[in-house]
Each structure stands twice: as structure tokens, then as C-alpha cells.
Amino acid sequence: MINQPGTRDLLTEARQVLLDSVAAELTGERKYQALMAANAMGMAIRELEQREQGEPAQTDRTVRAFLAERSLGDTAGESEAALAQAIRERRLDGADPALRSVLRTLTEARLRINNPGFLKR
Known part of the structure; x- marks a missing residue:
């Protein structure tokens, strides 16, 4: 080859x-x-x-696990969209440390692509 x-x-x-x-x-x-x-x-x-x-898959698994633990499911197959929908509908408590951890994970994954220098500060 x-x-x-x-x-x-x-x-x-x-x-x-x-x-x-x-x-x-x-x-x-x-x-x-x-x-x-x-x-x-x-x-x-x-x-x-x-x-x-394999980072996107790991991040997706983290979100899916969080949704499953709260019986919010992921019927559309789009875990981030399902999470966003649950937040918009106020089915999640913004003070929940687990929610904040998931949101931080998602944010850091985006920053590693869009602005990796920001994470170094």
C-alpha cells in the first residue's frame, strides 16, 4: 500500500x-x-x-450516564441536545454538583479545540 x-x-x-x-x-x-x-x-x-x-465518545458517555441517572433518557440519540432540553425545561437543578461537573466537562472539551490556551491560564 x-x-x-x-x-x-x-x-x-x-x-x-x-x-x-x-x-x-x-x-x-x-x-x-x-x-x-x-x-x-x-x-x-x-x-x-x-x-x-476517542474523547468525543467519552464525553458523550459522560452526558448519557448523567441523563440516565436522572431518568431523563436520550431518546433523540443526541446526548448534548437532550441535556440542553432538560436544562431549558428546568428539569435539572442548576445547583446540582453533578450537573456542573458535566457542563464543565463539555466546556473543557470545547475549549481544547477552540481555545486550548485558555485552559492553561
Whole structure:
């Protein structure tokens, strides 16, 4: 079989070229747009890495377990949507430490993709 670069490798290389060659020669609005594109590519790379490590599945299991413990179920198959619906309908107590833990888990998972530097502060 021919050794083919993976999606993450392709995105990483393209992002580096964009940052090192293209964005370096731009100014103003065009530079901002190139940096935004590079940022989006970085987010996609981190999301792929999380998938490879099975993190979204683990986070989903955490939410599903929380919902099951409270007999809220997950009929739609979308655990986060079911959790959001239960919160909107005030079927959950905002002071519940377990709810806060689940919400923190979800937030940290998003931050590891969108803004990993924030978690380091």
C-alpha cells in the first residue's frame, strides 16, 4: 500500500505554509483573513486529534450516564441536545454538583479545540 498522508498531516502542512509564507507577506484585512483561516485549520486539527483519542465518545458517555441517572433518557440519540432540553425545561437543578461537573466537562472539551490556551491560564 502506498504511504498516504492523513487528513491531519495535510491540514498541518497547509496551515504552516499559510502562516509562514502567505500570511507573512500580507497586511491589513487580508492578513487578518489568512490568520483566521489558519486558526480554523488549527481547530480542525485539534478536533481530529480528539477523535483519534476517542474523547468525543467519552464525553458523550459522560452526558448519557448523567441523563440516565436522572431518568431523563436520550431518546433523540443526541446526548448534548437532550441535556440542553432538560436544562431549558428546568428539569435539572442548576445547583446540582453533578450537573456542573458535566457542563464543565463539555466546556473543557470545547475549549481544547477552540481555545486550548485558555485552559492553561
